[in-house]
Amino acid sequence: MTRRALLGLRSPLLAIAGVLAALIAWQLWAERSDPFYVPTTTEIFGAAWSLWRDPDFLSDAAESLERLAAGFLIGSAIGIGVGLLMGSSSRVRRALEPLVDLLRSTPPIAIAPALLIIAGFGNGMRVPLIAFGVCFPVLLNTVDGVRAVSSEVRDTASMLHIGRLDRTVRIYFPAALPSIVTGLRIAISVALVLVVVAEFVGEGGGLGGYLEVAAARSEFPEVYACILFLGLIGYVLNRFFVLVERHLLAWHYGAVGEQPA
């Protein structure tokens, strides 16, 4: 596998042409608009370059990434754990399904005010909010993955007298792993959205807080530069997941004869 394929750039010339076209379109639009609200591409890249060298901005970025990681890890641990329980026991599933259906239909951001009251501003509210949003896609995919385990595999486990815990850890978890990883990939995008939104309110803002302050101060080149960074973070996280998937699930893609996108 070439590095180019790893980056998802199978046709770099066309990809570069696409990016260039977008930049030109932006530039044309900027030249015809109020320069205060729509900065030119050079202004945006200039702002991005100075932000990149600004230790305050980098510590904001580190703060956001820490929250993202904490919320993602807590949320996916709960999602996988509860998902395995619900997938392997029809009793647990029947007990929790209505509750899960209700909660997952709730927009995560709607619980933010309640979390603010309980936990106050700052990480006390933000990490649980991200974990809440991350939990459900992971949970649902875990349940699906476990339920899709073939009856042959279940019967084999029964014939071999494998205990419930062992069965869950040694059979259901690996069998559901391809589905779980799909859930994690959806969850990472959700987490990125939620970390930015959660940082719009309260102090100690991270990248979301920076964005909010910059917009309030009408520092539009910085606003767009920050959006660019957030996009890059999302892109890198996604590619990172593809790499993990290829490594961890080589057996699965070998068995089904495909590669992760």
Added chain:
Amino acid sequence: MNSQPEESPVLRVERLGKRYATDGTFALEDVTFDVREGELLAVVGPSGCGKTTLLRILCGLTKPTAGAVLLDGRPIVGPPREVSLVFQDYSRSLFPWLTVLRNVMFPLRGSGLSKEGKIAQAEAVLREMGLNDVGTKYPWQLSGGMQQRVAIARALVSHPEVLVLDEPFASVDALTRAELQDVLLRVHSTREGRAATVVHVTHDIDEAVYLADRVLVLSPPPGRVVDTIGVGLPRPREQTSTRSSAEFLTVRNEIHTLIASENALRSSLSADR
């Protein structure tokens, strides 16, 4: 080899019935037969005759609604450790995340053997199945026939008394099927006593006659025992000479006729209604 008298069967199936709770129809009705020590019994019948239900009851995976199955004289209530099952679809029963060796070692979990002991036992049974040097591969890297050999190896690794196979060769091509039939015959002939007891469920009458000591014929649903046909063909059997012998043809024709007349009887009954 064991203290029980020769006549006592390994498996005794007594007046077995299975009625589905969902619609009240019978999958099996009054099924009675024995499986003797070291015997290879084939079960044939039209589709939907309850072959799979019967097999699941033998393995303790499904509870009968009437009658009982006795293994060495004791009724089966849950999956017995002495019985191993091979499924039709190897791709759905082997664990794709484990290598071949680890798949075969899996049933030895909790056996008290050391890791080296488990590896040695798994490698021995893989060799017995004619699978050398594939231990580090994943099941999906092997051909269908090889995968089914791995599945049989996994079923044999814990030294079961009874090997139960559910249409094990239905998912492979004809050449591989013949090859696997001979693998099963070799396994059956090299094992001794109770360990050589095999129940083989199939819809292929020729396969049943080629492999079995006796063929149990089930009726169209609800499954009942139509007859048990003894196959007197000499062993070792061989694909071309055995299958072209007059005896083979006589037995297979007898079974075909039995099933055809059962079917005719059944359709005339339903026409009368």
